[in-house]
Amino acid sequence: MTQHVTLANLNARAARRSLLSRRQVMVGAAGLSFAVVLGVNRRAAGAVLGTEQAGKGLSPWVSIAGDGTITIMSPATEMGQGSMTSLPLIIAEELDADWSKVRVVPAPVIEAIYGNPGFGGMMYTAGSNAVTSYYRPLRMFGAQVRRVLIDNAAKKLGVPAEELTTEPSVVVHAKSGRKLSYGDIAAFAEVPDKAPEVKPEALKKPSEFRLIGKDVPRVDVSGKVNGSARYAIDVQVPNMLYGAVLRAPVEGSVPDKIDDAKAKIIAGPVRIVRLPYGVGVLADTPWAAFEARRAGAEPARPGVSTAKRAWSGLSPMPRTPPVVQRNGARWAMRAVRCRRLLPPSRPSTAATTPITRKWSR
Amino acid sequence: MAIDFTVNGKATSSEAPPTTPLLWVIREDLKLTGTKFGCGTGLCGACMVHIDGKRAFSCQTQMSEMVGKSVTTIEGLSPDSSHPLQKAWLAEQVPQCGYCQSGQIMSAADLLKQNPKPTRNQIVEHMSTNICRCGTYQRIVRAIERATREA
Ligand code: FES
Numbered sequence: 001m002t003q004h005v006t007l008a009n010l011n012a013r014a015a016r017r018s019l020l021s022r023r024q025v026m027v028g029a030a031g032l033s034f035a036v037v038l039g040v041n042r043r044a045a046g047a048v049l050g051t052e053q054a055g056k057g058l059s060p061w062v063s064i065a066g067d068g069t070i071t072i073m074s075p076a077t078e079m080g081q082g083s084m085t086s087l088p089l090i091i092a093e094e095l096d097a098d099w100s101k102v103r104v105v106p107a108p109v110i111e112a113i114y115g116n117p118g119f120g121g122m123m124y125t126a127g128s129n130a131v132t133s134y135y136r137p138l139r140m141f142g143a144q145v146r147r148v149l150i151d152n153a154a155k156k157l158g159v160p161a162e163e164l165t166t167e168p169s170v171v172v173h174a175k176s177g178r179k180l181s182y183g184d185i186a187a188f189a190e191v192p193d194k195a196p197e198v199k200p201e202a203l204k205k206p207s208e209f210r211l212i213g214k215d216v217p218r219v220d221v222s223g224k225v226n227g228s229a230r231y232a233i234d235v236q237v238p239n240m241l242y243g244a245v246l247r248a249p250v251e252g253s254v255p256d257k258i259d260d261a262k263a264k265i266i267a268g269p270v271r272i273v274r275l276p277y278g279v280g281v282l283a284d285t286p287w288a289a290f291e292a293r294r295a296g297a298e299p300a301r302p303g304v305s306t307a308k309r310a311w312s313g314l315s316p317m318p319r320t321p322p323v324v325q326r327n328g329a330r331w332a333m334r335a336v337r338c339r340r341l342l343p344p345s346r347p348s349t350a351a352t353t354p355i356t357r358k359w360s361r
Numbered sequence: 362m363a364i365d366f367t368v369n370g371k372a373t374s375s376e377a378p379p380t381t382p383l384l385w386v387i388r389e390d391l392k393l394t395g396t397k398f399g400c401g402t403g404l405c406g407a408c409m410v411h412i413d414g415k416r417a418f419s420c421q422t423q424m425s426e427m428v429g430k431s432v433t434t435i436e437g438l439s440p441d442s443s444h445p446l447q448k449a450w451l452a453e454q455v456p457q458c459g460y461c462q463s464g465q466i467m468s469a470a471d472l473l474k475q476n477p478k479p480t481r482n483q484i485v486e487h488m489s490t491n492i493c494r495c496g497t498y499q500r501i502v503r504a505i506e507r508a509t510r511e512a
Pocket residue numbers: 397398399400401402403404405406407408409418419420421
């Protein structure tokens with residue numbers, strides 16, 4: 001709970017700040033963007049990384065654990081298009097990270113940091129836009145974290161930073177043959193308040209890319225073959241309620257009277273919400289919500305149609321706001337579909353499950 | 362009245378009303394959210410599980426039918442994604458959004474149990490119970506064919 005509050009506050013603060021400098025945050029001068037981002041980050045990283053056990057936060061985008069695991073934020077919604085792989089990969093490229101040690105986590109909703117520059121800084125994923133819009137800033141953020149690692153390694157080894165290069169997840173001092181892994185450096189690294197300046201010409205040349213443009217398996221696929229991938233519908237929080245909507249069977253109609261007695265008998269404690277286009281039901285479980293909705297639509301006695309019972313005394317003229325009329329055709333269809341979504345009530349038969357009836361073998 | 366049954370090898374007891382579909386007990390009470398809710402009417406296959414070794418729509422199976430039965434969900438298909446179909450699914454990079462894929466894999470596993478060497482037509486016919494909104498059908502068929510070769 002505390003964490004949610006913290007993130008919400010952060011969000012509000014970030015939003016205020018972003019009115020002034022959202023664009024700068026993402027694509028402005030490197031120093032400024034890092035500074036602004038770090039200012040927000042100190043707490044964002046605490047909130048996010050505290051739960052992820054990811055090691056030291058080197059930027060809002062990257063944290064590195066002592067064992068070399070590199071956690072990179074993914075700012076876009078993964079819908080199977082691969083953003084969760086391609087965007088962190090861009091950071092990993094300039095960071096010179098060992099991709100096999102990278103773990104990707106969805107970024108928290110903090111638009112000032114993770115917003116899509118192509119959508120004015122909104123965290124919005126659409127239009128094949130993510131890679132194009134994030135490409136430059138993410139390369140810069142990756143390069144800045146690499147520079148922080150190099151600077152820390154230089155201090156530790158007592159050599160000028162210019163003499164250091166990187167191999168995947170390792171800082172190398174070729175002259176003396178000494179090496180420090182990113183995990184080792186993270187353990188003692190000091191993170192500057194202001195991002196180190198990285199000139200665009202210091203970024204990798206495409207010919208030096210190890211990851212971008214190569215065939216890299218998507219990181220989201222493994223969770224999608226064993227049920228562990230998490231979708232919005234899978235999120236469960238304590239005391240959460242579930243809603244179902246019984247939509248008007250006739251365009252523009254509203255219920256005259258709502259009788260929730262039957263719904264309560266069938267589904268237990270439910271709350272009824274009057275909506276401009278139908279009746280909402282809130283219940284403790286999804287099934288109770290569906291059952292309550294069905295109870296609301298069931299005919300009172302044989303021969304009386306569902307529509308008549310649930311919506312008796314309907315005015316033939318639309319009484320609802322124009323929004324219903326605008327989408328009239330679609331809404332009307334949905335109302336019908338909605339009812340069909342409900343499984344027919346049937347006596348439970350232990351011997352013949354529907355599946356055996358459908359696919360007798 | 363508690364309903365005793367087995368889920369992924371573990372003895373389980375449910376207090377849910379007997380008319381509750383198995384799907385919601387699996388997802389909400391047992392927190393096995395790999396099994397998905399798609400249509401709730403036996404049309405899409407997102408909720409497919411195995412009951413006593415055969416595939417079944419969990420959205421169409423009431424808890425009252427579950428007494429003494431044994432359920433396998435996608436989480437219980439193998440302990441470490443090592444089922445030949447899961448490996449083939451990875452090799453062919455089948456999932457797009459992935460929402461339908463638990464059900465697809467459970468359906469395919471049922472097929473291979475009955476018929477370890479199905480023809481392409483048999484695959485297509487058997488898998489017709491499962492809808493993929495992303496249209497990954499080509500890769501699904503390829504992955505099943507791969508699994509029959511490599512199993
Ligand atoms: S949810 Fe069961 S078949 Fe669609």
